[in-house]
Amino acid sequence: MTEDRPGPLARRYRLLSVAGSGGMGTVWRARDELLDRDVAVKEIRLPDGTTGPERAALGRRLLAEARATAALRHPGVVTVHDVLVERGRPWIVMEFHASRSLSRLVDERGPLGVRRTAEIGAAVLSVLRAAHAAGIAHRDVKPGNVLVRDDDGRVLLTDFGLALRAEHDRDEQHDRDAGDGIEGSPAYLPPERVGGLPGGPASDLWSLGATLYAAVEGTSPFLRPHALGSMVAVLLGDYPPPERAGALAPVIEGLLRRDPDERLPADEVARLLDAAARPDEPLVPRPRGPDRPGRPGLRRPRTGAVASVAALAVLTAGLGTWAARWTAVGQGDAAVAADPLVELVPYREMDAYAVRVPAGWRAERRGAVMRWRDGESGRGLRIAPAPGDPLAGLRAAERAAVAEGRRPGYLRVRLGPGPGPRDGAVWEFTWRGAGGGRHVACTRASGYELCFTAPESLWRPDRRLHDRILASFRTGSAPER
Numbered sequence: 284m285t286e287d288r289p290g291p292l293a294r295r296y297r298l299l300s301v302a303g304s305g306g307m308g309t310v311w312r313a314r315d316e317l318l319d320r321d322v323a324v325k326e327i328r329l330p331d332g333t334t335g336p337e338r339a340a341l342g343r344r345l346l347a348e349a350r351a352t353a354a355l356r357h358p359g360v361v362t363v364h365d366v367l368v369e370r371g372r373p374w375i376v377m378e379f380h381a382s383r384s385l386s387r388l389v390d391e392r393g394p395l396g397v398r399r400t401a402e403i404g405a406a407v408l409s410v411l412r413a414a415h416a417a418g419i420a421h422r423d424v425k426p427g428n429v430l431v432r433d434d435d436g437r438v439l440l441t442d443f444g445l446a447l448r449a450e451h452d453r454d455e456q457h458d459r460d461a462g463d464g465i466e467g468s469p470a471y472l473p474p475e476r477v478g479g480l481p482g483g484p485a486s487d488l489w490s491l492g493a494t495l496y497a498a499v500e501g502t503s504p505f506l507r508p509h510a511l512g513s514m515v516a517v518l519l520g521d522y523p524p525p526e527r528a529g530a531l532a533p534v535i536e537g538l539l540r541r542d543p544d545e546r547l548p549a550d551e552v553a554r555l556l557d558a559a560a561r562p563d564e565p566l567v568p569r570p571r572g573p574d575r576p577g578r579p580g581l582r583r584p585r586t587g588a589v590a591s592v593a594a595l596a597v598l599t600a601g602l603g604t605w606a607a608r609w610t611a612v613g614q615g616d617a618a619v620a621a622d623p624l625v626e627l628v629p630y631r632e633m634d635a636y637a638v639r640v641p642a643g644w645r646a647e648r649r650g651a652v653m654r655w656r657d658g659e660s661g662r663g664l665r666i667a668p669a670p671g672d673p674l675a676g677l678r679a680a681e682r683a684a685v686a687e688g689r690r691p692g693y694l695r696v697r698l699g700p701g702p703g704p705r706d707g708a709v710w711e712f713t714w715r716g717a718g719g720g721r722h723v724a725c726t727r728a729s730g731y732e733l734c735f736t737a738p739e740s741l742w743r744p745d746r747r748l749h750d751r752i753l754a755s756f757r758t759g760s761a762p763e764r
Contacts, residue, residue: 291316292369296324296376301696301713303384303427312379315364322364325375328740345373351419352377352443359410361430361441381433385498386426394501397529401559403429404495404534406438408556411491412549415484419443422482424490425471426497469513470506474541477514485543488552492538499528504539530559625748627755632666636731639755640664641748662745663736664752673727674700674708680725681710690714701726713739724749729758 291297296313302323303310313324327345346366353363365376385403389395395403407429414421421443430439469477473489476482496504504522507513516522520541525532534555537547547555627639630646632653640646644655644664652667669676677698684690692715701709707728714721720739725732733756735749 292324292374293365293367296322296365296374298324298694300694313376315376321379323361323377323379325377327373327375342368342373345375349375351414354417355410355413355419357410357413358437359406359439360413361439380430380437380439382430382439383433384427385429385431385494388431389426389498389501394527395498397499397527397531398560400495400499401531401534401556403431403438403498404491404531405553405556405560407440407491407494408549408553410440411484411487412553414443415487415549420483421487421490422476423468423471424487424494425468426494426503427468429494469510469517470503472514472517473543474518474520475543477517483543484549485546488538488546488549489540489543491552492535492546495531496522496525496528496535496539499531499535500525501527531556534559627751634759636666636759637755637757638666638733639752641752660741661736661738662741665732665734665736666756667732668730669727669732670730673706676732677708677710677725677727681712691716692720696722701728726753731756731758 292313295317296315298311298313299321300312301309302312309326309328311324311326313322314320315322327341349363349366352360361380362378363375364378367374367376383391407424411421411424421440423442424440428440428442430441431437432439471490471493473482473486476486493504504525505513505516507516518541520539522539525535528535534547534552537555538552540546626642628642629637630640630653631637640655641657641662641664644657644662647654647656652665655664657663681695681698685693690712692713694713696711696713698710698712699708701707707726709724709726711722711724714723721736722739722742723734723736725734727733733753735745735752737745737749
């Protein structure tokens with residue numbers, strides 16, 4: 284590494300590589316040099332323009348997250364080791380698990396089977412029931428916050444960053460009213476949360492239903508190209524009926540009811556998930572009974588439903604609240620979904636390759652190397668010939684970059700075989716330039732290297748743009764997609 288790389292946090296935790304990222308910041312794999320063990324360190328990145336009172340409120344929320352997580356004694360909850368403020372930002376030090384998120388598993392492998400989805404759902408439900416019994420609502424249940432360990436398949440629910448105790452003191456309520464807005468990922472927010480209400484255990488169960496749908500169907504039921512579209516779909520209960528869910532369909536449909544009082548209770552969800560994990564048992568939903576109002580049986584929301592006058596009033600109020608108060612901290616999946624609005628136009632390099640690039644980016648040629656730059660955002664794309672073994676070539680490029688000190692603060696995210704062509708390889712890393720953090724993803728395959736660069740703060744929404752550009756790349760005279 285270079286001399287510019289910062290020392291350990293609190294003279295103890297040395298950052299090694301990026302393990303994941305989300306609406307609240309970045310999770311690093313790190314080394315606790317005092318106890319000689321790997322840990323996960325969550326870096327909270329505050330939005331630009333955050334005021335002093337908002338920073339203080341976020342700091343109190345961070346401490347509340349650590350306390351809420353530490354208060355739970357459950358094998359599906361990640362243990363919190365430490366909380367600190369350094370380099371102008373708060374950090375949480377947690378137990379490290381070599382794992383992948385449920386969203387990443389679905390991206391890599393496609394939709395999961397009914398039995399495995401039911402097992403994961405039962406594990407998440409167990410954590411939620413323990414949290415609810417302790418007076419804690421998670422408030423951000425989604426595939427990105429469900430971790431599956433690589434070695435034994437153990438399931439964990441992480442990121443209690445939006446968790447709140449059921450009993451709040453006046454200062455905590457003021458913090459939320461003054462600066463928090465309605466946060467979380469729009470495609471996984473229940474209708475009452477979109478409408479501006481705080482939500483509770485039934486809200487977490489709705490989000491669990493959306494998570495189960497995404498796992499078994501391969502996509503979120505309410506994800507639309509823009510956050511507002513997702514919220515409209517949530518409020519209207521407008522989603523495609525599940526096609527692959529099988530025995531999970533009664534659970535999903537029972538949890539995605541718009542009225543919290545009509546959703547399946549946790550004990551019934553647990554029974555149905557257990558039955559779905561053991562398909563030899565019959566799956567029959569039980570009536571509610573007089574102590575919990577609601578219709579017996581299951582009802583599927585009608586796709587393309589037209590809202591009533593009352594629903595439209597709630598819709599208007601909810602969207603107004605979101606438009607006025609939705610903070611950068613809580614953008615979540617909407618940021619990822621927004622990039623399809625970026626127009627891609629075809630470019631052909633003689634008979635060498637074809638690719639689609641963002642419209643309006645300035646093109647520049649240097650010999651056989653083509654570059655495109657977006658002057659406003661600082662994003663860029665470079666395509667160059669790269670003969671030889673892709674993985675060996677990227678490893679050599681990394682060694683040269685580190686040895687020559689051309690990437691101050693260099694941190695590897697990943698380096699290894701990549702998706703797509705069997706001979707492909709990918710090198711992803713971050714570094715600190717004069718204008719701030721940069722995120723770079725370089726892919727080599729079929730004799731070419733494609734490198735996409737973006738400011739670190741934009742990488743999450745730009746990842747989908749990077750993937751679309753990469754998917755359009757074709758060598759030879761084949762037409763681009």
